[in-house]
Amino acid sequence: MGDVASPVRQIAYFCEDVRAAAMDHHRLFGSGPFFVLDRITLAHATYRGADSDLVHSSAYGQWGPVMVEFVQQDSAGVSPFREMFAEGETGLHHIALFEDDLEAAVARFADRGHTEAFRGTMEDGFQFVFIDTVASLGHMVELYRPVSALVGFYDMVADAAAGWDGSEPVRVLEG
DSSP states (O other): OOOSSOOOEEEEOOOOOOHHHHHHHHHHHHOEEEEEEEOOOOSSEETTTTTTTOOEEEEEETTEEEEEEEEOOOOOOOOTTTTOTTTTTTTEEEEEEEOSSHHHHHHHHHHHOOOEEEEEOOTSSSSEEEOOOOOHSSSSEEEOOOOOOHHHHHHHHHHHHHHHSOOOOOEOOOO
């Protein structure tokens, strides 16, 4: 995309139950601990250019040097998740990259034939974008700016994994 590739910050899987998927991953790979956010709502979202009311839950944990996310869709209807996975199906949904200039990154992908599939805005104004790279990569790419709250969250997850004794592998976060 430029002279230096952005490192992968996160690998995300779509699943039906984030807690069960996080426990399975932990048992297989020793990843975690996982932090669950239930029923995440967005201030505004668009899916393929139309307004969207996507509600989802996610579990975030550390897997070596990269964050791993499990996401489930809690609302009905079309979404960037359901376009890839039917009811009962699971799999790799996206990788995530930090981009200092979100709009320039979206434009670079568009210049290479990869469209914006979804844009979400959190209550605090933080935005994330899913770019449709499914035809060439088999998954989407999520882009977001490395704002301090996001970087702090990534650091919190990584710090919790450092020296972790394996206890309480799935934890619920509020807010």
